[in-house]
Amino acid sequence: MLDYDVSLETDPYTVTTEYGSTLAVNASIDYDNVDFPNVIYYNKGTKILLKNIGIFLPVVMIGLIGNFWVIYVLKSNRYIRTPTNLIVGNMAVADSLSLLMHPCFIFVYDYFQNYQLGSIGCKGEGPLECSILMASVISMSAITYDRLISILLPNETRINQTKAKIVIFCTWLIGIVLSVPLAIFRTYKERQWKNFDETYCTENVVVINVYWYVIITVLVWLPLSIQIICYSAIFIKLNRYEKMLVKSFSNHQLGYKKSAAKMMFIVILTFMVCRIPYTAFIIYRHSLLKSKKIASSASVTNLVNGLYHTLWFTSKYLLIVNAALNPLIYSATNISFRNAFKKTKLWQWLIPKTKENRIKRVIKEKAQISPTTEAAKCNKKIFYIFKRKQNIKSVGGQEPSTKEVEVVYNTKL
Structure with a gap:
């Protein structure tokens, strides 16, 4: 969704070399007579490719199995298709798409020096990734809110089948609408150096640099705030309920509140660990642009190594991990899902x-x-x-x- 291979193009032209030093060149530079300022490597080799496959493949396989399991259970059992579970299914669809597509884009950026997806990929790859991530996280927020109102408010206020379908439609509509700027302000470019034919996907940092803060608000801080507020309210409600039960059951100890608190803690902690590094990456990228004094620059290109790559790779990887963990957190721990699975043909085949x-x-x-x-x-x-x-x-x-x-x-x- 965000360019990894970046050096910084300004007027006058500035290039970040492999080691972070800058090379200032006149804007009217004749590229045909100038050597490419970065080390030319075309691709990172088989060793790096195999290492990345080893890192991503287990997570992707586990995540796909989990999300396909959720979709299969919902498809096989009509009675399990409650409004909330339909939204869980929508999140599983989004996470499945994320697990299938995002690693491919990461490989393209990380493995090759040049951008390989062409002009169509440059315009479409970012919005596609962004809309899928937003559909997943908005579904997650809707599930959290539904859990809150199911406990604190009357049944009449709960999401019904019609509202669930509207919510599902809105998750994708909002994701697509908020992703449009990535298609508008990204451009595929080619540049002929003396010793290298460069291709890259660049974005207008004047607009997009501000836009990324909108994205991380929707992807990270808004859903995190909803989770903290809703689960805190649920915990307070359960605490009051426990006090009422203790009066009726003498000294009998109740363990449900501890179990609920543990599950809430796992949900929030998992989200924070998997999402906050992406915020750190966006903030660091913004500071990098400011430090290079290119706030008014029209584009971002080429290669930046070191901390930039580490943050980029880690934050992207954790987003994929989050998509793999969601079916475990929101479905596998749900006894109704497990019971529904036991009634499917797959269960009967696995367990005679x-x-x-x-x-x-x-x-x-x-x-x-x-x-x-x-x-x-x-x-x-x-x-x-x-x-x-x-x-x-x-x-x-x-x-x-x-x-x-x-x-x-x-x-x-």
Whole structure:
């Protein structure tokens, strides 16, 4: 989505060499009579290629399996297609596209010295990447918000099937609209040096340098703020619920709040680790442009090594890791998804009936050994996304309590 191979073209023309020093040349330079200022390597060789494949391939394969699993479960089970799960499915589609396309673009930028995708790729690659990332992160924010209103607000305010389809449409529409500047302000160029035919994709840094802050706000800071606010509100609600249950269940210890807090922490921490480095990269890039005094420059080209490449590569890689982890966080931990998968033909093929019956028998025997209390039943249901009032019976021979306690049911956070 963002040019990696950059040196800095200004008027007068300035080129960043391999080691970061600058070469000032008159704007009317005759490139045919001047050697290319960077080291010419064409590509980085087989060793680097194999190393990158080893880094990306496991993440991509795990992510594709996880996201295709989510899509398959939703396609195979009509009853699992709740409004929230439809949005989860939309995020899985976006993450699958991200895992398929983004590594290819990273390889093109990192492996070759020249830009290989031509004018069409220069205009289309950035908007394509950006719109996919935005569709995923907006879906994630919608899921987080739906979890909040399912616990704090009445059922009537929840997202229904129609609203879910509107949300899905809007995730892609917003992503495409916000990505349009990348197509407008990027240009494919060719330049003939004395000893090298250079091709590169450049962007207007006057406009795009400001635009990138809009992008990281949508991709990082806005969804992160939504997650922190929503999950904090959910935790406060669960804390109040626990206090009400403790009064009814004497000294019985409830573990659902600790489990919920752990899941919320994992969700937020994963997002921060995978997204904030991209913010650091954009900020560093901006400072690099300012330090070269090219705030009014019309383009960015060629090669910058060192910290720039490290931040670029790491931030891009972590975005792919995030796409691979999303199905694990939002679907694999959801018991309704797992139960729905057990009813699919794929499960029946993987786990024959005889083996499945044996597993059920073992689970049943364990259940008979471990008696289940009323409190434990409530604990199991704490993550369902609808509300109702339930009469809580007392434990230990005490008189039944007619006090109504609000029990929150649903999917894992």
